[in-house]
Amino acid sequence: METARNVMVYRNGDSFFHGRKFVVNQRQFLTFEAFLNEVTSTIHASVAVRNIYTPRQGHRVTELEELQNGCPYVAAGFERFKRLDVFRNGDLLSPPFRLLLSKSILQEWDAILGLLTEKANLHSGAVRKLCQLDGVPVSTGEELVNGEYYVAVGVEKYKNLPYFELLVPKNSGQTSPMLSWCDWNLTRSTSPPSPGKSVFEPWKQLSQLLLSLHIKFPNLKWEHLNKSISLLLGFCCESVLRLGLK
Secondary structure, eight states: OOOOEEEEEEETTOTTOOOEEEEESTTTOSSHHHHHHHHHHHTTOSSOOOEEEOTTTOOEEOSGGGOOTTOEEEEEOSOOOEEEEEEETTOSSSOOEEEEEOTTGGGOHHHHHHHHHHHHOBTTBSOOEEEETTSOEEOSGGGOOTTOEEEEEOSSOOOOOOHHHHHSOGGGOOOOHHHHHHHHHHHTOSSOOOTTOOTTHHHHHHHHHHHHHHHHOTTSOOHHHHHHHHHHHHHHHHHHHHHHHO
């Protein structure tokens, strides 16, 4: 006998919608199409739901069997997502968060900043701008590139730190143009560094250790520790960058 699966479905691009729970089994839904129709009705979608995505990776679900018990999903029409991974400005301890933006919300920059504010939870308050990893600000949804990394910035200045090198696992399959550029300048070498070696490695190990502690003890008050160590790491990285550019 098939085991029922409980899934939570959210409306795409609606940060104020708290989601609806669905019980998925053959008695409730014979086909995936029937499930989509029920989702459309239950969440009061403005358009017919025709796509279900995982919120973290943005993978499209096409069969009932792919729905996992206890997992959240995002319901959308025929619009396509832009998937962004966003770092918090000056924060070298918190991993990047993922943001999925539909075509409709990409037309509203203030709405995008609102979603970033809610997700980033910056110490300085609201997100005022979004920057590329090299510090160049982005001002419209059309400029955003699917699958790229960005930095959410508040009222403070953008902090040029090795976010990607410290916070993205090596086995993620992602590469950053900043890595070879920084290593080249910091080592003052005439050729790119050997694969797998980086001057950021000790700081990366420290960052990963603190993240592990953060996960293991989620109820502890880490706000002040997070801020203090982030500032320390930021100061060290900026100092080494300045030395490398002299």
